[in-house]
Amino acid sequence: MRSASRKQDQEPLTQRLTDGGFRFTPQREHVYTVLTERRDHPTAEEVFIRAKKGMPEISLATVYNCLDALVKCGLVKQVAVQRGAARFCPNMEEHGHFYCDVCGSVFDMELPAGQGAPVTMPKGFTVDHYEIAAHGFCPDCGARKKNVETIS
Amino acid sequence: MRSASRKQDQEPLTQRLTDGGFRFTPQREHVYTVLTERRDHPTAEEVFIRAKKGMPEISLATVYNCLDALVKCGLVKQVAVQRGAARFCPNMEEHGHFYCDVCGSVFDMELPAGQGAPVTMPKGFTVDHYEIAAHGFCPDCGARKKNVETIS
DNA sequence: CGCTGGATTTAGAATTATTCCAAATCTTGA
DNA sequence: TCAAGATTTGGAATAATTCTAAATCCAGCG
Ligand SMILES: [Mn+2]
Ligand SMILES: [Mn+2]
Ligand SMILES: [Zn+2]
Ligand SMILES: [Zn+2]
Numbered sequence: 001m002r003s004a005s006r007k008q009d010q011e012p013l014t015q016r017l018t019d020g021g022f023r024f025t026p027q028r029e030h031v032y033t034v035l036t037e038r039r040d041h042p043t044a045e046e047v048f049i050r051a052k053k054g055m056p057e058i059s060l061a062t063v064y065n066c067l068d069a070l071v072k073c074g075l076v077k078q079v080a081v082q083r084g085a086a087r088f089c090p091n092m093e094e095h096g097h098f099y100c101d102v103c104g105s106v107f108d109m110e111l112p113a114g115q116g117a118p119v120t121m122p123k124g125f126t127v128d129h130y131e132i133a134a135h136g137f138c139p140d141c142g143a144r145k146k147n148v149e150t151i152s
Numbered sequence: 153m154r155s156a157s158r159k160q161d162q163e164p165l166t167q168r169l170t171d172g173g174f175r176f177t178p179q180r181e182h183v184y185t186v187l188t189e190r191r192d193h194p195t196a197e198e199v200f201i202r203a204k205k206g207m208p209e210i211s212l213a214t215v216y217n218c219l220d221a222l223v224k225c226g227l228v229k230q231v232a233v234q235r236g237a238a239r240f241c242p243n244m245e246e247h248g249h250f251y252c253d254v255c256g257s258v259f260d261m262e263l264p265a266g267q268g269a270p271v272t273m274p275k276g277f278t279v280d281h282y283e284i285a286a287h288g289f290c291p292d293c294g295a296r297k298k299n300v301e302t303i304s
Numbered sequence: 305c306g307c308t309g310g311a312t313t314t315a316g317a318a319t320t321a322t323t324c325c326a327a328a329t330c331t332t333g334a
Numbered sequence: 335t336c337a338a339g340a341t342t343t344g345g346a347a348t349a350a351t352t353c354t355a356a357a358t359c360c361a362g363c364g
Contacts, residue, residue, distance in 0.1 A: 023311065023360085044350080059314045064351070081283075083232050083322090085350060096271040101280065109271040118270055118284050119248040119261040124291030128253065131233075131285045132270050139276030175331075175340065196321080211343045216322070235351090237321060 013075065020073035030055050031066035035076060036090045041097075041106035043085035081106055081133045096131075100138035109134065165227065172225035182207050183218035187228060188242045193249075193258035195237035233258055233285045248284035254293035261286065 013032055014024045022028070034050045035042070042050065048063040067088055070076040077089040081099045087106055089097075096109040111132065118130055165184055166176045174180070186202045187194070194202065200215040219240055222228040229241040233251045239258055241249075248261040263284065270282055 025312065025359090027313070057314090061315075061352090062313055065313075078235075080232055080235050083230070083238050086235050098271070098273070098277055098279075107277075109273065111270070112272055118263070119250070119286050120264055121250070121261065121286065124294060125250055125259075125286075126289040126294045127250075127286045128288040129286075131283075131287065133283045134271050134273065134277075134279045134281075135283065136280040137278040142276060142278045177330090177341065179342070209343090213323085213344075214342055217342075 016073040016075050017069065020069070022069045022073065025066075027055070027058055027062050028066045028069060030058070031063060032070055032075060035070070035088060039091060039108070041079060041087040041089050043087055045085065047088060079106065079131075097133045098138070099133055099135050100141055101135055102137055102141035102144075105138055107138065168225040168227050169221065172221070174221045174225065177218075179207070179210055179214050180218045180221060182210070183215060184222055184227060187222070187240060191243060191260070193231060193239040193241050195239055197237065199240065231258065231283075248286065250286045250288070250290070252290035252293055253287055254289055254296075257290055259290065 013029060017024050017028060031047060031051055034047060034054070038050075044060070044064055044067055047067065048058070048060045051058050051063055067076065067078075071078050071088075074092070077092065079087045079089050079097060081087065081097050082104070089106075089108070091108055094111060096111050098107040098109050099105075100107075109132075117127070118132060121127060165181060169176050169180060183199060183203055186199060186206070190202075196212070196216055196219055199219065200210070200212050203210050203215055219228065219230075223230050223240075226244070229244065231239050231241050231249060233239070233249050234256070241258075241260070243260055246263060248263050250259040250261050251257075252259075261284075269279070270284060273279060
C-alpha cells in the first residue's frame, strides 16, 4: 500500500494546494511523495532524478515549479544552509540543521524545547521565523578524519 | 587620515594573510578596506563596484579571489542567509543575522550572551560553529506594510 | 457532452553567480 | 639579477535557476 496513494492521505496535500491557489496535479503529488518518502535534503536536481523513476516524462522545469508551489503552500521547506544549489526539507516540524563541511550532507537537529528567541531583536524588526544551523563534521567524516590523523 | 593606510593598522591584515599562506597585495588590502568601512553585507558584485572607486583597474575575478583569501584567513565572514549571491560580513564578532524578506537587507543581530548550544547534537557530530538567522520585516518594510494595510 | 479560458507542463533559451583558464605581471629570495 | 611561484586579469566555461512560448490539460459552462 503506497501511503501517498490512499485517498485520505492525499487530502491534506489537495487541501493545502487549493488553499494556496494551486491545482492538484499528478506532478505536484509525485514530487511531494518523492520528497516525503526519504527524510533527507535533496537539491532540485536530485528531486528530479528521483521523480523520473516513477514519472519518466517529468521535466526539470516542472520539478522547480512543483517545489516552488509546495514551498508556498507550507508543505516543504527550502533550506539555505550552504552556498550552491538550494535544498528541500520535507520535515515541517520546527528543527535546526547540521551541515557537514566535508561531505555536504544535511541532517535534521532537534531544538532544545522552549528556549525562547535565539537573537535579540532591536525595535522595529518583525520576526517571521528563525533558522538555526550548525556546521562541522558528521559522524562518518569525523571518524575518517581521525583515521587520517592516526595514520599520518 | 585614512585608517587603513597607517602602518600599524595594516599589520593585523598583513599578519593574517601571511599566516594563511597568502601574500599581502594592494588588491587584497583594498578589498578589505572597502569591506570594513561599511558595516553591511555586500555581494561580491557590490564589493566590486565599491572597490573600483578607489582602484578602477581591479577585476571581478580578483574581487572573488581576494574575498576568498580574506575568508580563509578569518578576516571576513561569508554568510549564506538567503539563496542567490553570497554576502560578505566584515564583523568578526559572534553575531546572528536578520534577513528582511521584503527588501533583502541583512542586519547584524546580537546573540543573547552565554545561552549554550542552540541545537541538540546526536552522538558523533563535531560542531565547528553555529549560524543563527531570523527572517521577517525590517523596520522600513514593516512600516511600509502597515501603511498599505491602513490605506487599502 | 463539446468548448473555452486559464493553469500547468515542457524543452530549450536566457540569466545570474561563480569558477576556471591561460597569459601577463608582479614578488621573493637564491 | 633572475627564475620560480604567486597573483591579477579578461574572457570562457559551468552551475543553478528563471524565463519563454508553445502544447496540453482541465474545470466550469452552455
Ligand atoms: Mn530539515
Ligand atoms: Mn554580519
Ligand atoms: Zn560528512
Ligand atoms: Zn526590508
